[in-house]
Amino acid sequence: MEKIRLGKTGMMVTRLGFGGIPIQRLTEAEAVKVVQRCLDLGVNYIDTANGYTTSEERIGKAVKGRRHDVYIATKTFPGDAEMVEKNLELSLKRLDTDYIDLYQFHSVNDMDTLNRILDPENGLYRIFEKAKKAGKIRHIGITSHQMDAAKAEVKTGKFETIMFPFNFITSEPAKELLPLCREHDMGFIVMKPLAGGMLDNATLCFKYLLQFPDVVSIPGIEKIQEIDEIAAIYEGPHNITSAERKEMKRMTDELGTRFCRRCEYCQPCAQGIPISLIMTFPSFVKRLPPDWYLKGGFIPEAMEKAAECTECGECEEKCPFNLPIREMIKESYSLYEQVKAANTK
Ligand code: SF4
Ligand code: SF4
Structure with missing residues (x-):
């Protein structure tokens, strides 16, 4: 499976990664099988999070004996310092590993949170730096759903990767965010390649993303058949036919008018409605x-x-x-x- 350099992390990751959200729905034995199938197909990048209940533990079990063949990325919400320290230890324990390849701040969608993370006195970033020095984590990344916050995060130069939603409906990152990441040599990880389950044509979704040679996608995988199908798209011809382009436009026109990009420009709501x-x-x-x-x-x-x-x-x-x-x-x-x-x- 084709690999790319994930920005300044230098990690050579497969263009197709594994998103660890849906395996929470499975039994443990099923989840382990799904992850192992991904590894067998050559996928070497696995994403999970402290917040995804059983996901980390199941991934830990699935990669047993193959830990060095795979990059594991996980994340913590940027709560208080005590919580972040505890979450890191918990992730290491659940994953049954002594290092995490990429540790990320999870869902940083506003400037206040970003400033709190980077506060030079007691920002959470210092905890990540300490963990990096101690060898518990190898690289520091961030994830976001909000374009203005994401651009500001890239510009700080403090993070090695960013994860952001990207698909042919939410195609805005192609204009500014991705070029900005290239400028800062930051790895770009695609969350929601299938628009969070709203798009069901995997061929169109991944052919769209395959136009960008330096991004890694992490579709959430629940069934062996799904990863087999997606891997076949990655291994097959990537050219988009004119019929496929028309279909993308049709779907964009249809869904685009009823699809929330989580940009948060509609806030604040006087009733405090999220x-x-x-x-x-x-x-x-x-x-x-x-x-x-x-x-x-x-x-x-x-x-x-x-x-x-x-x-x-x-x-x-x-x-x-x-x-x-x-x-x-x-x-x-x-x-x-x-x-x-x-x-x-
Ligand atoms: S509803 Fe709000 S968050 Fe969703 S796309 Fe519109 S402005 Fe953005
Ligand atoms: S109260 Fe309802 S309609 Fe008014 S801004 Fe909030 S969400 Fe929108």
Whole structure:
């Protein structure tokens, strides 16, 4: 499988990586098999996170005996220092390894959080640096969903990689973010290559991304058949036919008008409604186990908040993609009520 240099990390990673979110839905034995199939196909880049419940532990079991053949990337939310230190130790333990190849700040979407991370006195970045010196982590990266924050993160020069959503619907990174990463020699990791499960034509999605020779994609994989299919696209001819281009345009026109890019330009909402999180709910339902999005935590909290929307419409005036936010919030909320009812029977 073709490899690329992941920016200044110098890591030679396969263009196709493995996203560790969906294996949470499987049994442990199934999850281990899926990860091992990826390794057998030559995939050498695995992404997971402290927040993905069983994912790290299952990956740890799957790579046993093959640890040095694979790069493992994981991440922690940028909470307080104590939490970050604990999460790092927990990741090492769950992955059953004494080093993490790439350790990332998870989902840094605003300047306040970025400034808190980089605070020279007691920023969280210092914890990562200390861990790097101690050999617990080898490289430092960051992940984001918000374009302005992501560009600022790249410009700091403090991170070796960035992970950002990129697919033919959310194609904005091709214009500025990716060229900026190249300028700073930063690795670009593609999250949501299938638009978080909203796009079901894998051939189109990966052929689109294969036009960019220096990005690594990490589709979430749940079935052996899925990784086999995607690996075949990577190994096959990458040229996009005119029929495929037309189909991409059709899908962009159709979905593009109803697809939240999580850019956050619609904020602030006077009612404190986490709009993008609510709009992304259908994608959580497609990819995650019900316990993850129904029990405790920030998702059910956000979904309950949806009921407080006064339908003032201010958010819609600010959305650069002209999304019918009020209508989409209602649809997401109704889906939430349906899955909640189905899972509490
Ligand atoms: S329409 Fe609802 S979500 Fe949008 S700004 Fe008004 S209260 Fe907030
Ligand atoms: S609703 Fe529009 S403005 Fe708000 S996050 Fe989504 S795409 Fe951006």
